[in-house]
Every structure is written in structure tokens, then in C-alpha cells.
Amino acid sequence: MKLLTRNNILLFLVVLLISFCSFIVLPRSTPTTLKIGSFQRDLQIKKGLDLEGGVQLIYKVELDGIDSADREDAFSGVKSVMERRVNFFGVSEALVNTSQSGDNYRLYVELPGVYDVDEALNVIGKTAKLDFRVVDNSAPDPTTPEYTQSGLTGSNLKKAQVAFDQNTGEAQVAIQFDDEGSRKFEEITRNNLNKPLAIFLDDQLITAPTVQTTILDGNAVISGSFTKDTAKQLAIQLNGGALPAPVTLEQQKTVGASLGDTSVKSSIVAGIIGLILVALFMTSYYGVLGFIAVISLLCYALITLTIYILLPVTLTLPGIAGFLLSIGMTVDSAILIFERLKDEVRLGVDNKFAVESAFTKAWNSIRDANVNTLIVCFILFNPLNLQFLNSSGLVRGFALTLSMGIFIGLFTGIVIVRTIIRVFYLNDFELELGRIRLPRFSFRGIRND
Amino acid sequence: MIKLLAYTKYYFIFSALIIIPGLVSLGLYGLLAGIDFVGGTTYEVKFNKFVSNEEIARLVGESVPEVALNSVVSTGESQILLRMSPISDDQRLKLRDALKAGYGDFTELEFETVGATLGRELLEKTLIAAAIALIAIIIFLAWAFKNIVFGLSAVVAMLHDTLVILGIFSLLGHFYSVEVDALFVAALLTILSFSVHDTVVVFDRIRERTHGDFTSNFDQVANRALNETMVRSLNNSLAIIFMLLALLILGGASLKFFVLALLVGSISGTYSSPCIAVPMLRIFFKLQRKYAH
Numbered sequence: 001m002k003l004l005t006r007n008n009i010l011l012f013l014v015v016l017l018i019s020f021c022s023f024i025v026l027p028r029s030t031p032t033t034l035k036i037g038s039f040q041r042d043l044q045i046k047k048g049l050d051l052e053g054g055v056q057l058i059y060k061v062e063l064d065g066i067d068s069a070d071r072e073d074a075f076s077g078v079k080s081v082m083e084r085r086v087n088f089f090g091v092s093e094a095l096v097n098t099s100q101s102g103d104n105y106r107l108y109v110e111l112p113g114v115y116d117v118d119e120a121l122n123v124i125g126k127t128a129k130l131d132f133r134v135v136d137n138s139a140p141d142p143t144t145p146e147y148t149q150s151g152l153t154g155s156n157l158k159k160a161q162v163a164f165d166q167n168t169g170e171a172q173v174a175i176q177f178d179d180e181g182s183r184k185f186e187e188i189t190r191n192n193l194n195k196p197l198a199i200f201l202d203d204q205l206i207t208a209p210t211v212q213t214t215i216l217d218g219n220a221v222i223s224g225s226f227t228k229d230t231a232k233q234l235a236i237q238l239n240g241g242a243l244p245a246p247v248t249l250e251q252q253k254t255v256g257a258s259l260g261d262t263s264v265k266s267s268i269v270a271g272i273i274g275l276i277l278v279a280l281f282m283t284s285y286y287g288v289l290g291f292i293a294v295i296s297l298l299c300y301a302l303i304t305l306t307i308y309i310l311l312p313v314t315l316t317l318p319g320i321a322g323f324l325l326s327i328g329m330t331v332d333s334a335i336l337i338f339e340r341l342k343d344e345v346r347l348g349v350d351n352k353f354a355v356e357s358a359f360t361k362a363w364n365s366i367r368d369a370n371v372n373t374l375i376v377c378f379i380l381f382n383p384l385n386l387q388f389l390n391s392s393g394l395v396r397g398f399a400l401t402l403s404m405g406i407f408i409g410l411f412t413g414i415v416i417v418r419t420i421i422r423v424f425y426l427n428d429f430e431l432e433l434g435r436i437r438l439p440r441f442s443f444r445g446i447r448n449d
Numbered sequence: 450m451i452k453l454l455a456y457t458k459y460y461f462i463f464s465a466l467i468i469i470p471g472l473v474s475l476g477l478y479g480l481l482a483g484i485d486f487v488g489g490t491t492y493e494v495k496f497n498k499f500v501s502n503e504e505i506a507r508l509v510g511e512s513v514p515e516v517a518l519n520s521v522v523s524t525g526e527s528q529i530l531l532r533m534s535p536i537s538d539d540q541r542l543k544l545r546d547a548l549k550a551g552y553g554d555f556t557e558l559e560f561e562t563v564g565a566t567l568g569r570e571l572l573e574k575t576l577i578a579a580a581i582a583l584i585a586i587i588i589f590l591a592w593a594f595k596n597i598v599f600g601l602s603a604v605v606a607m608l609h610d611t612l613v614i615l616g617i618f619s620l621l622g623h624f625y626s627v628e629v630d631a632l633f634v635a636a637l638l639t640i641l642s643f644s645v646h647d648t649v650v651v652f653d654r655i656r657e658r659t660h661g662d663f664t665s666n667f668d669q670v671a672n673r674a675l676n677e678t679m680v681r682s683l684n685n686s687l688a689i690i691f692m693l694l695a696l697l698i699l700g701g702a703s704l705k706f707f708v709l710a711l712l713v714g715s716i717s718g719t720y721s722s723p724c725i726a727v728p729m730l731r732i733f734f735k736l737q738r739k740y741a742h
Contacts, residue, residue: 008583050703058567072479101570117560121538249538250564256557267700274695278688285684317704318632324696325639325711329646335688336650365653368593369646375585376642379578380635389578395635402639 007422014299014416021302023102024309034310038216045308047112048316048397050255051264054112055120058251061105066245075105077244082107085124085240088207093314099385107247117254119229124234126202126238127246130154133198147198147205150188153242156181160238162231163221171231171402175238182218190214201234213446268319274324278331286338292420293334293413300412313404319397326405329373333413337362354420359414366414370406376401450627453675453723454668454731460724471616471699474623481613481622483630486572488565489519490533492544493558497658499527500552501681512547513540520626524702527560535562575634582638586645593649594656598733603648606718606726610644611637613717621706632707640714647686647722651678652730667731677725686719 005368024034024043032043049056061078063071079098086094097108114120133147156177163174166320177185188197189211198208199222208225226234273295282290304323308315340362344354380399382389451535484491502521509518509531517534524530536544540559548555583604590600614637621627654674659667693712 040645058562098460104566106567118542177464238559250567251562252538252541253559253561254557255559263700263703267696270699271692273699274692277691281684281687281691318635318707319698321700321704321707321711324687324692326691328685331688332646332685335684337680339678339684343677344703361657364657366648368649368653371589371593372586372645372649373639373642376582376591376638379582379585380638382578389574389581395631398632398635398639 003141007419009414010419011016011408011423014419018299018302021299021306024306025302041310041312043309045305046312046314046352047264048314048319049110049112050317051261051315052093052112053115053255054110055114055117056111056251056253056255057120057124057249059107059109059125059247060250061107062104062246062248067073071105074206074244075100078247078431079107081241081243081405082109082124085236086111088236088239097272106250115254115256117252119233121252122230123233123236125247125249126237127204127243128154128234128240129242130157130238131200132185132188133200134192135195135198143350147200147208150184150197152177152181152184154238156184156242157238157241158218160235162228162235165223170223171228172221173226173234173238174219174221177218177220179218182216185218185220186216187215222411237242263317264320267317267324271320271324275327278327282334289341289421292417293331295325295420296334296412296416297330299416300327300405300408303412307404307408313400314397315401316397318395319401321422322398322401323405326402326409329406330409330413331368332369333362333409334417336365337414337417351425355418355425359418366410370410373406374403377406450672450676452672453679454672454728457724457728457731464613464696464725468609468612468616471612471619475616476617478623480619480629481626482572483628483633484532484561484563484568486568486575487629488535488563488568490536490551490560490562492530492531492533492560493524493528494531494548494594495525495528495556495558497527497554498552500529502529504551505531505548506572507531508547508551509544513544516540516544522626535564539684555576565581571631573696579634579638582641586641590645590649590652591605594652598730598737599652602726602729602733603645603652605729606648606721607641607644609721610640610714610717614640614714617713618710619707625646627706633710636707636710636714640711640718642720643689643715644721647682647718648726651675651722651727654678655730667734671727671731675727679723682719682722689715 007368028043034041034043061075063074066074075098079096084098086096093112095108095110097110099106099108109124111120132152133149135148136148136149158176158178158181160173160175163172164170165172192211193214194210194212196208196210199206207222209223222234278297279294282293287291304326307313313319338360340358341354344358347354349357377399379389381396381403506518506521509516513536516536519532519534522530522532531579541562545557586607587600587604590603592599594600618627618633622629625716651674654677655671658670658674688713693708693715697705697708697712
């Protein structure tokens, strides 16, 4: 008996792969991180916004006032400012995506795990254009001061942070200018001694303190009826920079944590019960072959979950449905093969020939049928980000898990099933477990000894 | 061997019985488009005590009179889903304060508002996606089978399944306020690929048996192919139906109609391959032969 045949080696590799997958997928009581070189992954499945709960916002970016040549720049500027704000907001899995459709420029912001939509809206949706203005001396009426731009704006900031007034304990925002800003600030304070210097945010006057002395080090505080929260929000906005163009909220979605949690639990239960039903059905109809198909299904589930964790794939509710649906399609490959095998056995050819012939003949159908589903997945996922096609996260999640399922299903349904059959049935390796030999192929009404 | 093709007339009558009520409903009521497509607001909240739907409707009317309230539905114990026109953030805050003042603390389960333009865009994109998918499938089938009639027959079967689902959802929309959203379209497209998946297996068998020569005895070949693929087709559908049934009964409420669409579609897709696609293939072949001569 030869041990090192091609099929035995293949079987060994499959076992190795499955052991690795089991190790990755294994439920853990404490969060674990896998680290190989620069590759680092938390060993748990990432949940999308609809499962984890959180806030999704879609903003329309108002670029009407901007030259069409500069629009792309302004748009990407808005995106990077949003990203910085979202990061300062402290959400680990936040996402900012853009989409353009004709003249409509949009930003998709996802904040999983954030349930306070009010705070999120206040922090990220404001333009936050800060500028310093001085009293306009040419104004006709000196009692109500009119302000004129000083040339010093939020773009000269180095950083902003929350501070507290030492006497009153009131929240303030301490700002520090960069080199250019410090020079400008020094000049402005020197020229406007004992006059008010007004600070405007989005063209609204916040405060207008009187300049007491020339400030050389580029440090200043903005005070004016802040609470701790509003001071923090302003600091985040200033640090992120002003949006190059204003945005308006077009869609808002908040999912509570409890809703997502129930959905996950019930989907898992549904998936397990569905799997058990499929397993029972397959073994009762196809006997040992059905059992092999069930093993390949388990391998399928393990490999898929491993890829979800390592890639990583963010799992959404329709994504789970896509995954479960692809289990159905994986079973289909096995059924196609077994039905072919039945035909071959019926013809009375020997086992080895029957198996090889069944796989070859079934392959054409399996390939053609799956290509169709892949075409649809491709259009749903829209990987080229074509403007005229959908780019909704939920639909994409479904298409992604379904198409991954098809590829992995082809591997487990064909490679694993074939290897197991070849090794245990085709005399590469005569297996006897105790006294019990594996039964030969048998189908209802047909027996081949 | 069962002569499945001999009963073509009955298949067509049966399909017509299912499709015609749906078509009538589509003509009369259309589909109930979700806020994804037309814009609007859904707001699902859970109170700590029982609140009647009428009370809520009155409160909404008083606190945000400029918002059109479309429906109030109970989704569970003291749990209510409001459907409204798109609302601004200020209006949302006003409504929330009014609910809190009226009925004490409550949990916001889900809130979603979509602007009308965004909805229209999504609708256009979805229709384009569906059209592209259809064309891509016809081209692929015509290429794979080296004859356009295969592609055409598969597409007729696909249209059959589409009409079945659209009709059923039009009826569901009219009688049970079931809405059609972006996920429904994803389900629809998946079903189309499923339907073709099943049809391809049968066609593949016909091609194998005829070796590209369809002049002789199409009925006998097709009947044999149908008989040979029937068990596989039923078994596969059963496996998928088990999965979907489990999801429908036990899965989350938000996926219910998505899964239902998939379920209806996979049943219709299984039926349409032998009972619609193959008879259509026969009809198209006859036409092709007639006009070739």
C-alpha cells in the first residue's frame, strides 16, 4: 500500500487547512489577536452597522458655489476632513465613503457603536469655518461695531483642545496657531490693542474679547458659554479643519443595539437549524455520500468564517442571508455530482470510472450555473464603483458573501468531496474501522458490489 | 419515464392562474415602494407602557404638523413603527421631545430618514442594474450554448419568476403594507440567477444528449433530460428551501420579507425550469427551424 499518493497528500492538506480554520474560528471568551509580522487581526467577526447598532449618515456636499474645475479637490477635501473628525470622535470602525452621481456629490458616514445621533450630528455635520475679525474703523456707527476679516482663519491652527478657566471653571477651547498664524496673530493683537477681536464660527459671532496685550507665542483661548460637551465638539471640529464646502444631511439611520443583537442571535439559530435540516436530508437520501457532503459543508462553513475574520469582511444582516443561501448552492454541487454518479453506477461501470466520469460530467453544469450567479453578484457589488449602479452597503454585503460562498463552495463541494471519495473508495487507501468496512456506494434500488 | 412535455398546456394555465392576479394587482395598485426609493422616514420606538396607535398619530400631528404621517403600525408589545415623509433633524428632535413628554422615557429602536432625490436615484440605479443583469445573462447563455434560443427561453422563464414575485409583493403591499426596498431588488436579482442556474442544468443535459443536433426528435430528448435532472432539481431546491424556511421562521424580523422573496422565487425558479423554460425552448426551436428554411 502506498501512503504518499497524490490524493493522500491532498487529504492531509485539507485536514491541515481545516485544523487551521477551526483554530481561527474557535469561540473565545477573551478577545484574541492574531499577529504575523505586520499582519494583525482580531479573531472575531466584524459586525456591520445593522448588527452592531449605530448611526449611518448620508450628506450631500454643496459644491454649487465652487468652480467646476475645483470641485473634485473640494470634494476629496471634505472627505478627508470628515475622516479626521470621525477619528477624533473615537469610533474604531468608522467609515467615510464618497459617491458621485451626476452633479450630486455625497458622503456616506458610518459610525457603528454610536447611539447618540445628536452628538454625532453636531460634531461632524458642521462646516466649522473659524475666522478672526477686527473692528472695521470705516464703519459709520462706532457704537455697534462692524467687523471685517483679519486674514487669520482656522486654517492657521496647529491644534485645539478643551481647557477650563482657572477662576470660573468654565469650559473653553484653547487654540495654538502654527508659525504663520502666530505671526499674523501677533500683528493683529499689536494693531488692535484695547479693541475687540471677534471670533466667528460659520459666520456666527461666538465671542469678541478685548485685546489686552500683544500676544507673541500664538496661544489663545475661545470662551463664551461653552459646556464641556460643546467645547469638546468645537475642539474636534477645529482639529479636523473646516469643511471646504458645506454639507446638508440627506439620510440618517440609527439602529439601536438591541435590535441588531436579536437579529444576530435569531439568524444564528436559524442558520444552525437550517444546516441540521440539510444534513438530515442529505444523509437520509444519499447515505454515506450524503454524509461526505455534510462534512464538506462543515468545511465550507469553517473556511468561510475564517476568511471573514482574516480578510476581514464586515458582516451585515443581508450578508448573513447571502452566506446561508450559498450553503444551499454548495449542496447543489454535491447533488449534481451524486446524481451523475448514480447514473454511472446504474450503467454498471466500475467505481473508479464512475467517480471520475461523474465529476467531469457534472462540472459543466456546475460551472455554467455558478457563472450566472457570479454575473449578478458582480453587478450588485459594483466593484468598479460605476456611477449609474448601486453602491449601498447592504446590497454589497449580500453580493460579497454570496459570491465568496460560490467560490469556497466550489472548492469544498468538488475538491474536498472528490478527495474524500477517492481516498476512501478508490483503493488508494482501504479503510477498515475496526471490523466495519465503509459501505459501497448505494442508491435506492441500485446496488453495486 | 414521465412525458413531462406532454402537459405543457397545463403548466401554462397553472402559471397564468398565479401570474394574472398579480398582474391585475400590479396594474391597479402597483408596488408599495419603501423609503429607500421614494424618500421618507421610518421611526421605530418601544415605550415602557401601552400607547395606542391613535394617540401616537394625534401627538405626531400636534408636534410636527408639517410632517405627513403615512402609517402607524404595532410591531410588538408597546412597540410602534411610524412611517412619515422625510423630516429634518430639528423636526426629529421636536417629535422626540413630544413623545418623551407624552409617554415618559422610551427606547429608539431604529430611525431612518431618506431624502426624496436620493431615493429616486437609487430606484434608477436599481432598474439599470436589473437591465444589465438580464442582458449579461442572455449573452452568457447564448455564448455557452452557441444558440440564441437557449438564452431567450431562459429569459422567458426568468420573466415568469419575476412576474410571480412582483405580483405577490404587489398583493402583499396592498393588503399587508409590505414595502419593496433595495434589499428586495437584491433578492429579485438573486432569484433571477437562481432561476437560470436551474434552467442551465436542464439545458446542459439537452445539449449533451443531442450533441448540438436538434433536428430529430426534440421531445424525446427533452423529456429524457427532464427526467434525469428532476431529482437533482428537487433535492437542490429542498436544501435551499430548508435554509430559507429556517430563516423565515426563526430569523430576524427585519429580514422577513427579504427571505420571503427569496423563498417564493426559489420555488417559482424550480418550477419554471422544466415547466416554462423547456416548453419555450421547444417553441423557439420550431420557430427557428421554420424561418431557417
